[in-house]
Amino acid sequence: MCAKRTLYVSVMTAATLLAGLGPIGTAVAADRSVGPAAEAEETVQSTSGYHVNSYDVRLDYNPAKETLLGEATLDLVVKEWRDALDLRLQLPARSVQIDGKAATFSADKGTLHVKPVARLSPGRHVKVHVAYAGSPRRTLDDPGEDNLAWAATKDGGHYLALETAGVLFPANSDDADRSAVHLQARVPDGWTAISNGRAGTPVKDGDHKVYRWANREPMRAGYVHFGVGNKWTESDTKLPDGTPVHFVYGSGAEGRGRKLAEALGEAASWEASIFGKYRHDSLTVSFLDFEDPNVPNVTGWNTISMGMEYPGDAETQPVTQDILVHELAHTWLEAVQAKDDYVEETIPTYLQWAWKEKFRKADLVTMYRDKVKKIQWQHTNVYTTGDVAMYALRRLVGDNAFDRALKDWLPNHADRPTAWDAFRTSLEKHSGKDLKPFFAGWFPPEGTKPAYPGDDLVWPAWAKD
Structure with missing residues (x-):
């Protein structure tokens, strides 16, 4: 998130x-x-x-x-x-x-x-x-x-990850710079x-x-993170491709944090198979216990802050490996120049499902059916429908076309202001299908009132009991 x-x-x-x-x-x-x-x-x-x-x-x-x-x-x-x-x-x-x-x-x-x-x-x-x-x-x-930007940790530290531009340092008034x-x-x-x-x-x-x-590598000023603590421990490792990784653990979060840290290499290798080579020359991940459990997990360019008690995506459990997968995906997807919620949140939200399918043998058809039955369509957003919409899209175009489109799109088109349109174009190129109706139903323009995409899109043949 x-x-x-x-x-x-x-x-x-x-x-x-x-x-x-x-x-x-x-x-x-x-x-x-x-x-x-x-x-x-x-x-x-x-x-x-x-x-x-x-x-x-x-x-x-x-x-x-x-x-x-x-x-x-x-x-x-x-x-x-x-x-x-x-x-x-x-x-x-x-x-x-x-x-x-x-x-x-x-x-x-x-x-x-x-x-x-x-x-x-x-x-x-x-x-x-x-x-x-x-x-x-x-x-x-x-x-x-409710403003949790300068977030206090239980061990006396602080972490600034939300709206950092203009607080840590004077920054360009243009957020896209x-x-x-x-x-x-x-x-x-x-x-x-x-x-x-x-x-x-x-x-x-x-x-x-x-x-x-x-x-x-040039980055948005708002992606800069900054944290300070006097009871934090640190460790270093490398991703499978050799990229250095620096971990920071808050007091009381080290045990759980190290377990998640051990899963990072596997997650990074898997995501590299989806997006291509890891795009930064370093990665920093912190695992902290915040005084307020509502402090969200935040990714900024090549840095991830994990609040160990943050529920995440309306679930009740603390941070789990699939949420780490979600945040790690942002470090690839923040290559996108234009601010686009579909790019920034829909794909990472879907990857939590794909991770469970790959490593936990989850049945995504059953998960899809169960979730769409519960969705209140008049109150949807990228977090509530991102996983089901992307899974339906994958089923529509086929696994091979879906995988090839992701690999082709991110390195070649993500720096364009119309990155989401470029993603659709890449999918159409690799699948040979006209996806405008699907995108119009599942991914309406920003500011459009949430609405039910229609039975044909929500309940294709493979999804029916």
Whole structure:
């Protein structure tokens, strides 16, 4: 499940937020052994008027105050004439520079308005440096609202995975923009920090430790995860193809987490047989016990956060292997440029069924019949119908065409804004069938009121008792 929540901003003065924050400390040279920053290529038109090539972020976490002191440098290229640049930033900015010169700035409802000395022309490369500070808890919590972004763990840690762009660092106001991300975090001795990407070797800095991560492949800023804890354990392994995997276990979650971690290699190999080679150069998976069991499992690019008590898909059991399969699938499918719930959730939800069929010998015909009889069609969404719809689609086109279409579509078409249409086209090419009626019934356009797809689609001959 990839959940999104609205951020609720508390109005506070910078002076109040800076109370109790110390300096970021000794600057530590970036560890480029984990890979140089890559320049992202745009395949979706920017809506912000600029494109961020890379983010270079430094954070200092104060556990006693639950505060972040941050500095971020955005290397960006202007796409159209701009009198100002709008960045997402929920925490108060302390200073802003453009190419080393002080810039005028103001903040309004989570947007940082930056005004350069002179108008910026298309094609110009600039570096924007922002210093900022604040409390994610105070920023994200709003009385009476259910917002679980800065989630507390039972062992005293915190994890930020929902709506991270603009909280951990200032980010492009265009959520579709993709950039390389280098992140550095300084935490007290005894604390562990985790984030996305290839990790460098932690460096001692007085009574603190500095962690670094590099994401060389351009990613959405909102996919960045960040967690801190002082009772977490870690382990490392590799996927069967050699991709390094870093596991983090919260206190009390290690036993269950390690059992799931042992299943990751088998799951990754199976999903590689469906989607093709694993697409990232690293994978990080955390298993944490959150104070609130409703904190969802969240995947961001090459990082998975598993809430060990999260029920998942309206079932009552804690996290199981098939839910890990679901989250792992997101690390392939988030290659898709355009935000599309059908791509992002329907396929992973179906894979939970396929996993049970392959490794648990589940009878999917019986599961299909039982589920469609219970569905309240006026209240459906991608989670309630994704598995049955995809299974019906597979039965319609045949296993061979279905498998070939998935392998052909993801590496060749997923970076297009019309990825879901490209998936249908790939299925039609490999099956020789016109699938427009099926997609119109089972996968109506976004915003369409849920409706029963019709007896012909829901109850084909193979599904009838």
